[in-house]
Amino acid sequence: MNETQQKIIEATEIEFAEMGYGGASIREITKRAGVNVAAINYHFGSKETLFKEMVRYRIEPINRLRIDMLEAAQEKSGGEPLPLREIINFIVRPLLTTLINESCDDFRFMRAIGKSMAEERPFMKELHRDILKEIISKFSKAISESLGNPGFEKTAYGMHFVSCSMLGVMMQHRRLQFISAGQIDLNDIDGLVDHLVAFITAGLQAVSTVNTNS
Amino acid sequence: MNETQQKIIEATEIEFAEMGYGGASIREITKRAGVNVAAINYHFGSKETLFKEMVRYRIEPINRLRIDMLEAAQEKSGGEPLPLREIINFIVRPLLTTLINESCDDFRFMRAIGKSMAEERPFMKELHRDILKEIISKFSKAISESLGNPGFEKTAYGMHFVSCSMLGVMMQHRRLQFISAGQIDLNDIDGLVDHLVAFITAGLQAVSTVNTNS
DNA sequence: GTCTATAGAACGATAGAC
DNA sequence: GTCTATCGTTCTATAGAC
Numbered sequence A, B: 001m002n003e004t005q006q007k008i009i010e011a012t013e014i015e016f017a018e019m020g021y022g023g024a025s026i027r028e029i030t031k032r033a034g035v036n037v038a039a040i041n042y043h044f045g046s047k048e049t050l051f052k053e054m055v056r057y058r059i060e061p062i063n064r065l066r067i068d069m070l071e072a073a074q075e076k077s078g079g080e081p082l083p084l085r086e087i088i089n090f091i092v093r094p095l096l097t098t099l100i101n102e103s104c105d106d107f108r109f110m111r112a113i114g115k116s117m118a119e120e121r122p123f124m125k126e127l128h129r130d131i132l133k134e135i136i137s138k139f140s141k142a143i144s145e146s147l148g149n150p151g152f153e154k155t156a157y158g159m160h161f162v163s164c165s166m167l168g169v170m171m172q173h174r175r176l177q178f179i180s181a182g183q184i185d186l187n188d189i190d191g192l193v194d195h196l197v198a199f200i201t202a203g204l205q206a207v208s209t210v211n212t213n214s
Numbered sequence C: 001g002t003c004t005a006t007a008g009a010a011c012g013a014t015a016g017a018c
Numbered sequence D: 001g002t003c004t005a006t007c008g009t010t011c012t013a014t015a016g017a018c
Helices: A003-023 A026-033 A038-044 A047-077 A084-099 A108-118 A122-146 A152-171 A175-179 A189-208 B003-023 B026-033 B038-044 B047-077 B084-099 B108-118 B122-146 B152-171 B175-179 B189-208
Strands: none
Touching: A003 A026, A003 A038, A003 A047, A003 A108, A003 B003, A026 A038, A026 A047, A038 A047, A047 A084, A047 A108, A047 A122, A084 A108, A084 A122, A084 A152, A084 A189, A108 A122, A108 A152, A108 B108, A122 A152, A152 A189, A152 B152, A152 B175, A152 B189, A175 B152, A189 B152, A189 B189, B003 B026, B003 B038, B003 B047, B003 B108, B026 B038, B026 B047, B038 B047, B047 B084, B047 B108, B047 B122, B084 B108, B084 B122, B084 B152, B084 B189, B108 B122, B108 B152, B122 B152, B152 B189
């Protein structure tokens, strides 16, 4: 990827995070990137493929990291189920350490990826289904085993809430500053990861043992 | 609100849920509602005020319910802190029972409200700040007391994760069907509420006692 | 590979007839 | 209150000069 393409991707992230897919225009993106209007169609083919490229470009390294960490730990444990907290850490930490980057103080990586996951346009839903397939199957198996196979329904609710929490955290990150009256540093990755891992781990354990009266 | 306005609001919810604010056009909305293009500007003034009206129209009854339930329980307890699970139930149950309506099988209420909360346009952020002010202050006080006042940072992280989880659940509701391979009924409000309340309550308790090494 | 110019369609909003 | 017609703008995409 050359310098022009990098500048376009960066401008796309900002524009997408702020305006959504429908509100982001290639004219604004090229203006922000300081390149010509025709550059997007030349380098990426269309608005749609530009946004798909941008999402892949950010998500795929994260998922590779997650799977590597999970498989390394599984190999080391010799087939024994891993502690739940460790698995959740493999999901959360690569995401937040990659997407919160101090050199980018607007958190545009996070916000853009969050927006893309909330996007209902078919081409985006297909993209995410494709990107998340492997990670969902591997992690839900590991989590289910760690919880002692609590059953299909509880595992499904649990996995759902895990992904919902992370989506919310990505989309709403800057609200932490508002909600904490400025006392929490948005760049404190370890603080956020530690608290979020604790939240999700305990939540998941509770879901797997919830007593439904039905 | 007359019949024409109702039809416009309903069409706006669908269009907004699927396309976002930037992608939704008043032409598509009026076409879907079966009314004339000029009807939106006549009845609502502009695209912006139409979307604001729609959000208020759905959220305000929910927040009134939540606050009534909280204050009734507080009066009954005579100033004693309420059990955490009960408070979380007051936040979650009115939201999901109001937004999941069997007569509306596309879950457009939920998805539209979720999208509106993820919207970064200033007029939407202001609207939500205004709508959520009272509820955040009352519930964060109740939650903090119920947890034994764990300190500012932990309360802030906790409240943040509560709202993030609910936002994700609103936006991603239909993924439950995919993630459960069709085994979970999307209209099973009690099942969803029971599991989500368990998840959030346990998560919040864990956050309030997390041991950060910093 | 980068530009200008423009085609062709869709946009929000409104004026004015009925 | 509801319509048609239309203004002025902006959109994605591309053709063709350099």
